[in-house]
Amino acid sequence: MLAASTLTLLPQHCKLCGTEYPAEPIAICSECLGPLEPTYPRDRVYPDRDDIERRAPSLWRYREWLPFDGEPVYSHDTGFTPLIEAPCLAAALGVGRAWVKNDAVAQPTLSFKDRVVASAINAAHALGLGVVGCASTGNLANAVAAHAARAGLPAWIFIPEDLEPAKVIGTAVYGANLVRVRGHYDDVNRLCVQLADRFGWGIVNVNLRGYYGEGSKTMAFEIAEQLGWRLPTAVVAPMAGGSLLTKLRKGFGEFLSAELVNGPAPKLFGAQASGCAPIVRLVESGAAKLTPEIPNTVARSIAIGNPADGPFAARAMVESGGWGAHVSDAEIVAGIRLLAETTGVFTETAGGTTVAAALKLAREGRLGQDDEVVVCITGNGLKTTDVVRDVLPEAPVVDAKVREVAALVAARPAPSAREAGFPGA
Numbered sequence: 313m314l315a316a317s318t319l320t321l322l323p324q325h326c327k328l329c330g331t332e333y334p335a336e337p338i339a340i341c342s343e344c345l346g347p348l349e350p351t352y353p354r355d356r357v358y359p360d361r362d363d364i365e366r367r368a369p370s371l372w373r374y375r376e377w378l379p380f381d382g383e384p385v386y387s388h389d390t391g392f393t394p395l396i397e398a399p400c401l402a403a404a405l406g407v408g409r410a411w412v413k414n415d416a417v418a419q420p421t422l423s424f425k426d427r428v429v430a431s432a433i434n435a436a437h438a439l440g441l442g443v444v445g446c447a448s449t450g451n452l453a454n455a456v457a458a459h460a461a462r463a464g465l466p467a468w469i470f471i472p473e474d475l476e477p478a479k480v481i482g483t484a485v486y487g488a489n490l491v492r493v494r495g496h497y498d499d500v501n502r503l504c505v506q507l508a509d510r511f512g513w514g515i516v517n518v519n520l521r522g523y524y525g526e527g528s529k530t531m532a533f534e535i536a537e538q539l540g541w542r543l544p545t546a547v548v549a550p551m552a553g554g555s556l557l558t559k560l561r562k563g564f565g566e567f568l569s570a571e572l573v574n575g576p577a578p579k580l581f582g583a584q585a586s587g588c589a590p591i592v593r594l595v596e597s598g599a600a601k602l603t604p605e606i607p608n609t610v611a612r613s614i615a616i617g618n619p620a621d622g623p624f625a626a627r628a629m630v631e632s633g634g635w636g637a638h639v640s641d642a643e644i645v646a647g648i649r650l651l652a653e654t655t656g657v658f659t660e661t662a663g664g665t666t667v668a669a670a671l672k673l674a675r676e677g678r679l680g681q682d683d684e685v686v687v688c689i690t691g692n693g694l695k696t697t698d699v700v701r702d703v704l705p706e707a708p709v710v711d712a713k714v715r716e717v718a719a720l721v722a723a724r725p726a727p728s729a730r731e732a733g734f735p736g737a
């Protein structure tokens with residue numbers, strides 16, 4: 313265990329009614345059931361570009377925008393993932409320029425959930441919590457288990473019964489207490505709300521949620537810095553609970569307020585699977601209230617039928633001048649292949665959803681030649697190999713003879729994802 317630190321946590325307030333709360337594990341506002349957010353001190357001194365550039369390449373280089381006072385104790389290696397320009401993807405989309413923000417290589421568990429857990433595990437430490445946990449669609453389970461293992465904290469992790477094997481193994485390997493719950497994510501989440509009260513655990517996306525969510529802003533900060541302190545015209549990101557999309561807006565807004573970048577703020581586009589698209593359908597319908605759905609999609613990591621931040625994400629899309637798109641499971645698989653073939657990045661189903669949604673939005677004319685688009689790739693393809701295995705051509709087996717390879721070279725090459733799945737792309 314580490315020596316006692318001086319890390320302290322900021323208080324919180326309700327995002328809807330403003331009621332103030334001390335730094336404690338609290339799930340929602342007791343007055344209006346609204347979500348909580350950290351309250352940053354008015355006199356906080358923010359760094360300039362040079363200060364930030366001199367710091368280590370992790371999400372802590374933006375620590376003044378995270379909900380702490382003092383030095384972080386855990387997860388020093390999380391964040392500052394690559395932003396790579398993707399000209400072949402830009403051509404396939406028909407946009408001016410495109411980049412991939414590659415959280416498929418986030419440390420230590422290869423998804424953007426390392427960002428939110430880096431914030432939450434330090435919050436748990438500052439609050440002196442002895443046990444952490446989560447309700448997860450897979451990637452959060454991996455991240456909580458790994459970050460807790462490093463911190464020497466026991467973890468209790470709850471997932472829907474039917475998750476992908478790689479996500480189950482990638483949690484259990486860290487020695488976490490892993491529990492598979494019969495039902496969908498929304499059932500798991502409801503259980504965890506009760507467990508947080510019953511056992512006094514720090515459930516990162518329940519009673520530490522206000523602190524957890526802030527970690528997502530760092531993806532926006534990195535995009536701005538890595539583009540050379542500029543903003544793209546558009547950002548496309550996947551949505552599960554809608555937190556990432558909401559926090560991207562907050563993050564870009566905070567860098568604009570700090571005058572680290574100039575406007576306009578990017579248009580934000582949210583991606584969901586057609587088999588679970590309550591936030592996109594809220595945007596499309598313009599309804600006053602979100603209608604929860606029962607998920608049915610291969611994109612399990614983003615299959616949340618009753619998303620906690622759904623209305624905020626919908627507002628972020630519409631008010632930024634963006635929009636939403638939902639795509640079929642077949643389009644998701646084709647999206648995984650298109651990204652791999654155009655950028656060399658192998659993403660999981662959430663990333664396939666995002667790429668396919670970007671393509672759909674471009675075809676609808678919502679993204680075009682004037683756009684500089686960042687596509688947020690939030691998870692790693694090695695965690696969901698099942699969905700692509702059956703659609704990829706089987707590799708031929710030959711004797712170790714030049715003649716046999718020559719016959720293969722002479723034969724027609726197998727169709728690529730671009731030819732097979734995306735005519736005209």
Ligand SMILES: *Cc1c(COP(=O)(O)O)cnc(C)c1O
Nearest residue numbers: 451552553554555556662690691
């Ligand atoms: C959790 C998750 C998301 C979306 O998260 P929210 O903040 O809940 O919208 C996106 N991509 C991947 C891979 C995830 O695991």
Ligand SMILES: [Zn+2]
Nearest residue numbers: 326329341344
């Ligand atoms: Zn409130």
